[in-house]
Amino acid sequence: MGKIIRIGTRESELALWQAKTVQAKLEALGHDTILVPITSTGDQVLDKPLYELGITGIFTKTLDVALLKGQIDIAVHSMKDVPTQLPKGIVQSAVLERAVAHDILVHKGADFLENHENSFTIATGSLRRKAQWLHKYPNHNVVDLRGNVNTRLLKLIENDWQGAIFAQAGLERIKLMPKDAVILDWMIPAPAQGAMVVVTLEKDTHCRQILSQINHAPSEMETKVEREFLRTLEGGCTAPIGALAQIQDSTLAFKGVLFSLDGKQKLEIEKSISLDDIEDFGKNCAKDILNKGGDALMQAIRDENSAIH
Structure with missing residues (x-):
């Protein structure tokens, strides 16, 4: 049904899962597709916290460039990674049905959460998670944790931290959710957490029309309000x-x-x-x-x- 749609994605296991989900939806509609994995700056620079890099859209910029250069037709992102202001010429074309938005704690034994006297160490690369954790547990120490989901889980095993914070949706999607993970239902998630977004060029009316068919309107509405905030x-x-x-x-x-x-x-x-x-x-x-x-x-x-x- 027309040209092959080139789907740009990061190379991590989670990013590829997301891209393949979009691919399956498009192919179910009768379209031919191909995945084009691209390494992002955020995946390459792992020795600094995200906020120290000072780059907006560090995980999305490389795919934006590929779109604008005509190397791919669409790009699939975790919506919480996407800057609220898209680059000129690129538009949001579909939001898939959102998964659970909660954060979770992956730990080596959750008993320490009941101990309010001692200091314990939790890992996260997110300012939002760090601030909310310290608000609830002011005597704890929060250390930086970078890398894709698999890398972060490995770092938790290798270090003497009590736990690390992840998005529940990410671990569930690649079947790495521990049975004893603590759901942090008191922690307000990142805007658009749990949602996937597909972007394309504003001038590409062909892809925009196709992607409109896989858009989930309620998820689009919820994430629009959060990102506006x-x-x-x-x-x-x-x-x-x-x-x-x-x-x-x-x-x-x-x-x-x-x-x-x-x-x-x-x-x-x-x-x-x-x-x-x-x-x-x-x-x-x-x-x-x-x-x-x-x-x-x-x-x-x-x-x-x-x-x-």
Whole structure:
């Protein structure tokens, strides 16, 4: 049915799983496809925390370049890795049905969570996870953890940490979810966590029309609100921001949080709204946070980030 659709993807096991999921959906519609694995900068530079690299879209930039150069026709991403502002000429063309959005703790025995006296070590490369963990467990130590899912699990085994934090969806997708993992239902996930997005060139009406057929509208709506909240708050600055929108019948329930980098300060919002009224809802929730002290907190985070860089 026309040309072969070249699907760009990162080379990790999880990224390939995601790309193959999109591939199967497109081939079920009768389209010929081919996977084009590409190594991203985020996969190559593993000795620095993400926020120290100071690059927006570190895992997506290489695929963006391949798209713009005409080397691939579409690119598949974990939506939480995608900058809220897409490069000029590239558009979001499909959001697949979202998996569970929770974070989980993979551990070597969870008894330490009941010990509030001693200090323990948890690993994560995420500012958001680090801030929320320190907010709940201020006497713990959080160390940086980088690499793809498989690499991070191996590092947990090799180091004397008590545990490491992962996205539940990622481990479940590649069947590496430990039976005793602790679901962190108190931790607000990253905006669009658990969702996969497919992007293509704005001028490629052929691929855009095809991809519209695999779009999941409720997931698109939820992630739009979350990413709008993120975009309004951060203004291009990396910060500990969590957001979760969930559609329940004709209503959308939203939780959003902004933390200081050390987890000591927390600003949150929890609201519900009719699906008929969700235009600018994420933006308005972010403005509420900014008005409640978020402006000053974001400036403090920018100052700390610029000191790091």
